[in-house]
Amino acid sequence: MLEERLLVWRFNRGQSDALREIYERYKDDLVTLASAMLIDRSAAEDVVHDAFVGFIRSTGAFRLTGSLRGFLATCVANGARNRNKAKHRRVADDPDSCEIPAAADERPDMAAIFGEELQHLGGALAKLPYEQREAVLLHLYSGMRFRSIAQIQGVSINTAQGRYRYGIDRLRALLDGRVMQ
Numbered sequence: 001m002l003e004e005r006l007l008v009w010r011f012n013r014g015q016s017d018a019l020r021e022i023y024e025r026y027k028d029d030l031v032t033l034a035s036a037m038l039i040d041r042s043a044a045e046d047v048v049h050d051a052f053v054g055f056i057r058s059t060g061a062f063r064l065t066g067s068l069r070g071f072l073a074t075c076v077a078n079g080a081r082n083r084n085k086a087k088h089r090r091v092a093d094d095p096d097s098c099e100i101p102a103a104a105d106e107r108p109d110m111a112a113i114f115g116e117e118l119q120h121l122g123g124a125l126a127k128l129p130y131e132q133r134e135a136v137l138l139h140l141y142s143g144m145r146f147r148s149i150a151q152i153q154g155v156s157i158n159t160a161q162g163r164y165r166y167g168i169d170r171l172r173a174l175l176d177g178r179v180m181q
Contacts, residue, residue, distance in 0.1 A: 005064055008068060011059065012062055029069070029141075032044075032141070033077070033080075034076050034080050036141070037077065037084070037137060038080050039125075047083060051076045070144055073138065077138055077142070121171075129167075131153060132166055134163075135163040136164055138152070146164070
């Protein structure tokens with residue numbers, strides 16, 4: 001935490017090496033999070049890029065009140081949510097105008113990048129309802145507390161916990177006893 005605060009202090013003073021260090025430290029985790037939420041690596045990279053562009057715009061005025069990783073994960077999750085909403089609006093307006101991305105188990109590039117076990121997990125995550133997938137990823141992967149997840153999703157803490165619990169139960173059923181390490 002102290003190291004993150006020092007990085008933010010250096011970032012706010014315009015030190016480009018601090019921004020580079022922040023980017024290198026968190027980009028892979030953020031792309032993985034966005035990929036799991038969007039089931040599309042290219043769109044995930046765009047969302048992470050947009051989150052960092054927004055972060056850069058706050059240079060000199062950014063105030064860290066919690067975890068930097070949590071802040072960036074929230075930005076990425078919100079960006080992924082906005083992209084999913086926009087995609088659903090396009091499909092509702094004209095179903096023929098939007099191509100639905102292939103599931104993770106149909107994309108060999110994802111299999112090569114994430115490996116066989118993550119491919120199975122990605123396929124199972126894609127089958128979860130979006131709210132459950134988001135709650136599971138934000139809690140397990142980004143380390144967010146249910147209070148923060150509830151605020152992001154605009155629901156009560158009990159609802160966020162329920163979405164998480166139902167998501168985990170559904171993942172267990174979908175993975176059919178596969179051992180993941």
